[in-house]
Amino acid sequence: MASISSQNRVPEVSVFLFVCLICLLFSFSHVVLAQSSPVFACDVVSNPSLASLGFCNTSLGASDRVVDLVKRLTLQEKILFLVNNAGSVSRLGIPKYEWWSEALHGVSYVGPGTRFSSVVAGATSFPQVILTAASFNTSLFEAIGKVVSTEARAMYNVGLAGLTYWSPNINIFRDPRWGRGQETPGEDPLLSSKYGSGYVRGLQQRDDGNADGLKVAACCKHYTAYDVDNWKGVDRYHFNAVVTKQDMDDTFQPPFKSCVVDGNVASVMCSYNKVNGIPTCADPDLLSGVIRGEWKLNGYIVTDCDSIDVLYNSQHYTKTPEEAAAKSILAGVDLNCGSFLGQHTEAAVKAGLVNESAIDKAVSNNFATLMRLGFFDGDPRKQLYGKLGPKDVCSAENQELAREAARQGIVLLKNTAGSLPLSPTAIKNLAVIGPNSNVTKTMIGNYEGKLLYFIRFPSDYFRCSSNQSVKRYDSGTPCKYTTPLQGLAASVATTYLPGCSNVACGTAQVADAQKMAAAADATVLVMGADQSIEAESRDRVSILLPGQQQLLITAVANASTGPVILVIMSGGGMDVSFAKTNDKITSILWVGYPGEAGGAAIADIIFGSYNPSGRLPMTWYPQSYVDNVPMTNMNMRPDPSSGYPGRTYRFYTGETVYSFGDGLSYSQFSHKLIQAPRLVSVPLEESHVCYSSECKSVAASDQTCQNLNFDMHLRIKNSGTMSGSHTVFLFSAPPSVHNSPQKHLVGFEKIFLHAQTDRHVIFKVDVCKDLSVVDELGSRKVALGKHVLHIGSLKHSFTVRI
Numbered sequence: 048m049a050s051i052s053s054q055n056r057v058p059e060v061s062v063f064l065f066v067c068l069i070c071l072l073f074s075f076s077h078v079v080l081a082q083s084s085p086v087f088a089c090d091v092v093s094n095p096s097l098a099s100l101g102f103c104n105t106s107l108g109a110s111d112r113v114v115d116l117v118k119r120l121t122l123q124e125k126i127l128f129l130v131n132n133a134g135s136v137s138r139l140g141i142p143k144y145e146w147w148s149e150a151l152h153g154v155s156y157v158g159p160g161t162r163f164s165s166v167v168a169g170a171t172s173f174p175q176v177i178l179t180a181a182s183f184n185t186s187l188f189e190a191i192g193k194v195v196s197t198e199a200r201a202m203y204n205v206g207l208a209g210l211t212y213w214s215p216n217i218n219i220f221r222d223p224r225w226g227r228g229q230e231t232p233g234e235d236p237l238l239s240s241k242y243g244s245g246y247v248r249g250l251q252q253r254d255d256g257n258a259d260g261l262k263v264a265a266c267c268k269h270y271t272a273y274d275v276d277n278w279k280g281v282d283r284y285h286f287n288a289v290v291t292k293q294d295m296d297d298t299f300q301p302p303f304k305s306c307v308v309d310g311n312v313a314s315v316m317c318s319y320n321k322v323n324g325i326p327t328c329a330d331p332d333l334l335s336g337v338i339r340g341e342w343k344l345n346g347y348i349v350t351d352c353d354s355i356d357v358l359y360n361s362q363h364y365t366k367t368p369e370e371a372a373a374k375s376i377l378a379g380v381d382l383n384c385g386s387f388l389g390q391h392t393e394a395a396v397k398a399g400l401v402n403e404s405a406i407d408k409a410v411s412n413n414f415a416t417l418m419r420l421g422f423f424d425g426d427p428r429k430q431l432y433g434k435l436g437p438k439d440v441c442s443a444e445n446q447e448l449a450r451e452a453a454r455q456g457i458v459l460l461k462n463t464a465g466s467l468p469l470s471p472t473a474i475k476n477l478a479v480i481g482p483n484s485n486v487t488k489t490m491i492g493n494y495e496g497k498l499l500y501f502i503r504f505p506s507d508y509f510r511c512s513s514n515q516s517v518k519r520y521d522s523g524t525p526c527k528y529t530t531p532l533q534g535l536a537a538s539v540a541t542t543y544l545p546g547c548s549n550v551a552c553g554t555a556q557v558a559d560a561q562k563m564a565a566a567a568d569a570t571v572l573v574m575g576a577d578q579s580i581e582a583e584s585r586d587r588v589s590i591l592l593p594g595q596q597q598l599l600i601t602a603v604a605n606a607s608t609g610p611v612i613l614v615i616m617s618g619g620g621m622d623v624s625f626a627k628t629n630d631k632i633t634s635i636l637w638v639g640y641p642g643e644a645g646g647a648a649i650a651d652i653i654f655g656s657y658n659p660s661g662r663l664p665m666t667w668y669p670q671s672y673v674d675n676v677p678m679t680n681m682n683m684r685p686d687p688s689s690g691y692p693g694r695t696y697r698f699y700t701g702e703t704v705y706s707f708g709d710g711l712s713y714s715q716f717s718h719k720l721i722q723a724p725r726l727v728s729v730p731l732e733e734s735h736v737c738y739s740s741e742c743k744s745v746a747a748s749d750q751t752c753q754n755l756n757f758d759m760h761l762r763i764k765n766s767g768t769m770s771g772s773h774t775v776f777l778f779s780a781p782p783s784v785h786n787s788p789q790k791h792l793v794g795f796e797k798i799f800l801h802a803q804t805d806r807h808v809i810f811k812v813d814v815c816k817d818l819s820v821v822d823e824l825g826s827r828k829v830a831l832g833k834h835v836l837h838i839g840s841l842k843h844s845f846t847v848r849i
């Protein structure tokens with residue numbers, strides 16, 4: 048969300064402190080005013096005259112109600128509904144509504160639409176998304192969304208939250224340095240699509256079968272090709288992402304398409320950056336053309352916070368602010384996070400740069416979304432989710448799901464025989480060392496947007512603060528925390544040393560740490576990063592462990608007598624080659640930013656009460672990769688002429704520290720092919736060009752290329768002694784035409800298997816859809832020739848011919 052470049056950090060902080068002081072003064076005098084009822088329109092009980100207004104009449108269809116509402120408004124009133132802090136029209140019983148709420152991995156206070164108070168002091172905080180994605184469990188994605196929307200509705204009912212959530216973030220994690228990679232489901236378009244559509248369904252789907260209604264409205268962001276925040280002086284407000292048509296259509300766009308088409312999301316957010324020279328929020332092809340035209344968005348398009356201001360003031364894309372307002376609205380923007388459209392739209396209309404009909408269209412999309420949410424249906428406490436309240440937030444079940452999600456995501460990267468799991472009865476003394484051993488907020492990941500927001504929108508800050516309690520400015524949003532140390536200490540006796548004063552680890556306490564490890568039966572080192580290393584507005588330059596962390600780990604490992612378990616808490620991958628090859632380091636776990644219950648989940652895995660099943664959703668590169676590849680090069684494909692190595696497991700063939708899909712279990716799983724075809728023929732008409740001349744591929748959209756399906760039957764066996772879950776990946780390596788990926792994920796299925804049991808798994812493959820690749824011009828093609836399907840170490844080749 049909104050931010051400011053880090054060069055301004057010092058003034059930011061002083062402004063923030065000043066603002067905080069004012070806020071405190073306000074808060075203490077107004078605590079009693081804290082709102083406790085939901086905001087809604089058409090309150091016919093308090094104001095019976097509203098009942099005769101068409102837009103308040105629930106027996107009319109939603110689109111008729113929207114038309115009725117819009118025709119009652121003046122231009123000035125309509126403009127109030129183009130911005131996140133929407134205005135009120137008291138003569139029509141419409142109160143102010145704040146559009147900006149967020150729920151990336153739990154209801155959060157990033158955005159002024161949501162706050163915490165003594166009534167609801169925190170909400171369930173799930174793992175940061177990159178770890179949830181590592182579970183590769185699509186039902187988990189949806190289950191989390193469902194809990195989050197329940198908590199959101201519960202908070203809305205007591206006046207603490209909105210109905211419109213600008214989550215999830217489904218940008219492709221293209222480069223390991225990206226500070227916001229942690230917020231995303233990783234580098235693979237299929238996984239990102241499954242995550243996005245699953246989480247959106249969980250947020251939006253109602254329990255009463257009303258398919259057009261919304262429990263809460265989700266928003267897929269940041270559209271599109273957005274994944275540079277601030278790297279070596281290049282920031283997102285100025286960055287022009289130069290993207291080929293091919294990369295656009297097979298890497299950057301698929302998650303957004305799936306979010307709209309499969310997830311039926313209610314909103315898409317355009318990003319700050321330019322794509323091929325045009326700011327995304329002013330690009331009619333990307334917005335009206337693709338999102339609304341091709342994908343048929345049922346909902347609204349919102350700008351990232353202050354994007355229009357950015358395209359005018361920072362990118363100088365238009366000569367006047369009126370032109371910037373007009374261009375954005377004409378491109379397809381319906382709502383502006385920020386105040387720019389509020390300030391400049393009227394003048395733009397008066398100057399003839401945009402017609403009032405375009406404003407009508409924009410506000411109609413916004414109103415239609417609120418209609419679907421029941422905002423115009425009177426008191427929400429009398430509607431489907433009206434009984435939800437504070438008791439439904441942070442419930443025991445919800446918090447258990449946060450712990451379960453972390454368990455399902457944690458990835459075991461290395462495990463020497465005899466290391467993990469540790470026996471809680473055999474270990475009498477566990478040394479817990481490292482700057483992330485006893486952290487709380489670090490486990491939540493990126494929440495910094497809050498501070499930056501108040502700097503950027505001080506007027507909003509004052510407006511909100513006069514009516515809100517100071518709780519809002521606490522970072523204590525989770526229900527509670529279990530730190531790694533607390534989690535481990537619940538099972539065994541521990542000794543603890545941070546080892547460094549923070550993750551930057553300027554000077555490690557090597558001697559004390561060695562002494563502690565030498566005296567213990569086993570050592571757990573909890574290391575990695577936090578938001579001071581990778582965050583919104585903060586990309587990395589180094590992907591090594593910060594400061595003296597490596598020195599500390601190596602020294603501790605050398606001094607230890609028992610197993611040494613390295614736990615890496617981070618969003619992005621780390622070059623931990625030194626640990627991978629060090630025999631004294633017997634296990635490595637990656638735990639992402641594991642959320643409020645992270646410490647409990649880590650202990651569940653370390654002591655074997657849960658069998659690890661997470662798999663890496665992104666490639667872990669060596670430091671040499673980032674030394675050689677500019678973050679600003681958007682190309683996914685390698686370029687042999689310049690030595691550019693390409694990106695992600697689909698295109699990069701160089702050395703990795705760990706690879707996409709890596710992850711061990713305490714059990715062993717094997718795959719056996721039972722049945723799959725060797726040959727698929729695409730039936731062609733005589734008139735088809737490929738009938739008479741040589742073709743390397745046929746168009747996936749071709750009439751003849753429909754419903755060419757086959758089933759792939761596999762037997763998956765757990766030959767270990769522990770029950771556990773296992774993700775079966777189906778990759779396809781297509782023939783090398785059209786610069787296609789070396790392999791790509793076609794499907795995945797997570798299954799649970801008791802020890803010594805097996806199961807039949809069927810992958811349904813649609814040749815034209817699943818095995819197709821995107822050609823140089825952005826069209827989907829099925830390559831003719833030999834395709835190789837990979838499942839684990841199993842390979843099955845089959846031929847597509849005409």
Ligand SMILES: *[C@@H]1O[C@H](CO)[C@@H](O)[C@H](O)[C@H]1NC(C)=O
Pocket residue numbers: 098099100104105106107
């Ligand atoms: C609501 O609309 C229905 C259908 O047009 C109409 O019959 C009814 O009278 C309206 N209600 C009010 C209060 O105007």
Ligand SMILES: *[C@@H]1O[C@H](CO)[C@@H](O)[C@H](O)[C@H]1NC(C)=O
Pocket residue numbers: 399400401402
């Ligand atoms: C406004 O509407 C008029 C009449 O329909 C049309 O000719 C004109 O092109 C429109 N202007 C803009 C900026 O869309």
Ligand SMILES: *[C@@H]1O[C@H](CO)[C@@H](O)[C@H](O)[C@H]1NC(C)=O
Pocket residue numbers: 485487530532543
């Ligand atoms: C661990 O952190 C908790 C919560 O921040 C704190 O209360 C506790 O004292 C810390 N434990 C140790 C051993 O330092």
Ligand SMILES: *[C@@H]1O[C@H](CO)[C@@H](O)[C@H](O)[C@H]1NC(C)=O
Pocket residue numbers: 080082510511513514
């Ligand atoms: C505070 O809330 C009251 C009642 O909800 C409202 O009338 C008033 O305008 C609000 N003040 C500000 C500054 O928003």
Ligand SMILES: *[C@@H]1O[C@H](CO)[C@@H](O)[C@H](O)[C@H]1NC(C)=O
Pocket residue numbers: 601602605606
């Ligand atoms: C490891 O410890 C031994 C003594 O126990 C010492 O000789 C050696 O230098 C140490 N190696 C490292 C890399 O610290």
Ligand SMILES: *[C@@H]1O[C@H](CO)[C@@H](O)[C@H](O)[C@H]1NC(C)=O
Pocket residue numbers: 184186187190451772773797798799
């Ligand atoms: C997927 O997640 C759901 C929800 O937590 C869980 O019930 C299920 O067991 C998980 N599936 C597997 C195979 O682990």
